[in-house]
Amino acid sequence: MEPTKEKESEQTARQLPDSEVATTTAEGAEGAIDLEALLAGDEKAFEQLVIQESPRLFRVIVRILGDDDEAESILQETYLQAYQRMHTFRKESKLTTWLYAIGINLARASLRKSRRLSSLEDQEVEKMQPDFNRGMFVETPGAWDPSKITELSDRQQLVRRGIEQLPEDYRTIVVLRDIEEYSTDEVAQMLDISSGAVRVRLHRARGALRKLLDPHFRRQPAE
Amino acid sequence: MKALTILKTALGLAPGCKKVNEFLAEYVDGELDDKTRMQFEDHIGLCGCCNHYLDQYKTTISMTKETMEVNVPSQLAEHTLTFLRKNADFSGS
Numbered sequence: 047m048e049p050t051k052e053k054e055s056e057q058t059a060r061q062l063p064d065s066e067v068a069t070t071t072a073e074g075a076e077g078a079i080d081l082e083a084l085l086a087g088d089e090k091a092f093e094q095l096v097i098q099e100s101p102r103l104f105r106v107i108v109r110i111l112g113d114d115d116e117a118e119s120i121l122q123e124t125y126l127q128a129y130q131r132m133h134t135f136r137k138e139s140k141l142t143t144w145l146y147a148i149g150i151n152l153a154r155a156s157l158r159k160s161r162r163l164s165s166l167e168d169q170e171v172e173k174m175q176p177d178f179n180r181g182m183f184v185e186t187p188g189a190w191d192p193s194k195i196t197e198l199s200d201r202q203q204l205v206r207r208g209i210e211q212l213p214e215d216y217r218t219i220v221v222l223r224d225i226e227e228y229s230t231d232e233v234a235q236m237l238d239i240s241s242g243a244v245r246v247r248l249h250r251a252r253g254a255l256r257k258l259l260d261p262h263f264r265r266q267p268a269e
Numbered sequence: 270m271k272a273l274t275i276l277k278t279a280l281g282l283a284p285g286c287k288k289v290n291e292f293l294a295e296y297v298d299g300e301l302d303d304k305t306r307m308q309f310e311d312h313i314g315l316c317g318c319c320n321h322y323l324d325q326y327k328t329t330i331s332m333t334k335e336t337m338e339v340n341v342p343s344q345l346a347e348h349t350l351t352f353l354r355k356n357a358d359f360s361g362s
């Protein structure tokens with residue numbers, strides 16, 4: 047797995063006065079898969095892993111790539127690599143975390159090769175965060191009324207387009223955290239970055255999406 | 270804002286908008302310790318800006334969740350197993 051470089055601006059530690067951010071623990075059922083059998087090369091156990099994890103892993107890859115056919119072939123390649131590299135699994139993370147890391151890396155490589163680029167740059171995401179002066183908002187956020195866009199499908203279209211515009215690493219974190227609801231620590235392991243970096247990017251991604259939606263959802267001033 | 274909260278914020282004893290915003294992900298995701306969470310609640314309860322921002326932030330998250338439906342092909346796992354039988358030393362069942 048190639049190491050992901052942490053972004054410079056994320057290395058400046060954020061600090062809260064005399065408190066620490068509680069860490070979430072990454073645990074949960076691994077399903078009924080017999081890990082020892084799997085590590086010993088048991089095909090039946092591997093088959094179970096394919097059946098159990100394929101739908102969710104497919105959804106993650108589709109949302110990163112935005113291409114169903116390519117996602118299916120990336121899924122197959124992911125399981126092939128996992129099968130061939132099973133002996134390298136060190137039990138330092140959950141098996142699924144290890145599997146998803148393989149899938150996400152393959153999806154990213156495919157995205158780079160196809161040069162499908164998202165329209166926002168990292169610096170733009172940065173600029174879409176609110177401005178503060180002396181610790182207070184410079185501009186008062188105007189109240190929202192999403193129902194002013196009456197059709198649900200139109201609202202969803204706006205959100206979908208917003209997510210597609212995010213740079214890939216931000217989009218991937220939104221998919222894993224906000225859609226698939228993996229814990230911050232699990233996402234950090236899947237992406238091989240720190241939990242702090244996951245939190246910062248997740249926050250910026252949500253802030254950028256909020257900014258993209260703002261002009262559409264802002265309540266009209268009363269006449 | 271209440272005078273005491275304003276004073277505390279000015280003295281750096283309570284978080285201001287910027288600090289609250291910086292840790293909004295942790296706040297929303299329930300990852301803050303109790304003391305900090307209560308400080309944030311105090312601020313947000315009294316600050317219209319943070320109140321609106323939080324509301325929009327949460328709306329953004331919930332819309333993200335409901336919007337990205339994916340149809341999973343019905344034979345997905347079976348296709349993968351066929352692929353493995355063809356390309357790896359895998360016979361399966």
Ligand SMILES: [Zn+2]
Nearest residue numbers: 286316318319
């Ligand atoms: Zn505020």
